[in-house]
């Protein structure tokens with residue numbers, strides 16, 4: 300499609316009208332400033348929103364896949380159990396391109412095999428408004444093909460001097476624009492400004508991977524005995540922070556919590572993390588990945604190799620959150636570049 304036709308121009312007051320309109324019928328989440336940094340929060344005042352920034356510390360996955368969620372309630376006095384699916388109309392404003400790719404991967408995961416109603420119902424009722432962003436020292440989306448996004452959003456906003464250029468991704472997005480605000484066709488000058496911005500962004504990455512994305516599963520497949528794993532694992536705390544912040548880590552544990560009456564209770568799921576010590580602990584006390592090196596190797600292979608066998612996509616979207624958050628500065632891009640270097644020396 301002609302680039303210019305893809306974009307509509309949205310003036311700043313018109314964007315405010317859109318957000319205020321959404322607030323009337325949706326719970327609205329967006330990024331706000333907390334301790335000087337962008338962080339996800341529910342928004343009640345338009346003025347609190349800060350957009351077009353570097354990534355927030357956490358991803359927005361918690362709004363679709365909460366850290367703790369009741370799946371069913373049971374009562375053994377009458378042998379009943381009732382599924383619990385909690386979902387409401389909500390909007391997430393300010394997802395970056397990498398995060399929208401992450402969300403599309405989560406959609407595939409939770410639709411695969413037995414579709415997960417708890418996630419999918421929330422997803423269906425969630426309006427996604429993406430926004431452009433600026434890479435910091437940890438971002439490497441340009442190396443894994445997630446710097447641009449063409450689908451997975453209802454609306455996507457790019458900031459230009461005079462306001463915003465907006466792309467409509469779904470019929471729902473188009474309807475929201477028409478209902479709450481006015482747009483006009485973008486001018487050639489505005490689209491040119493956007494293209495120049497994009498080129499600047501592409502050349503501004505501090506972190507890049509030294510091999511094409513499609514080579515990474517093969518490089519990881521050859522890295523099983525690499526000394527990198529022991530070296531990196533020896534400093535890893537096994538704290539699970541990298542799993543928590545990652546937009547594509549979706550592992551969970553299921554627990555039955557019985558109330559004090561010993562007859563009623565709930566089945567809950569809670570986030571789990573493959574870098575935690577008891578993740579691969581099974582009945583009888585055997586732990587399939589007791590060592591931190593093994594767990595770290597497993598996590599990185601999940602991102603660059605194992606899941607790409609199943610879904611034909613890398614499960615690292617290059618947001619840099621795990622590296623940004625790691626207390627001992629284990630950097631997923633740095634480790635991957637070491638493996639790339641080793642694979643070339645073999």
Ligand code: SF4
Pocket residue numbers: 534535536537538539540541542574595621624625626627628629
């Ligand atoms: S890599 Fe870093 S964040 Fe992840 S478990 Fe190890 S110490 Fe924690």
Ligand code: SF4
Pocket residue numbers: 541544545546547548602614615616617618619620621622631
């Ligand atoms: S593995 Fe790290 S860089 Fe990759 S998507 Fe997850 S948090 Fe982002």
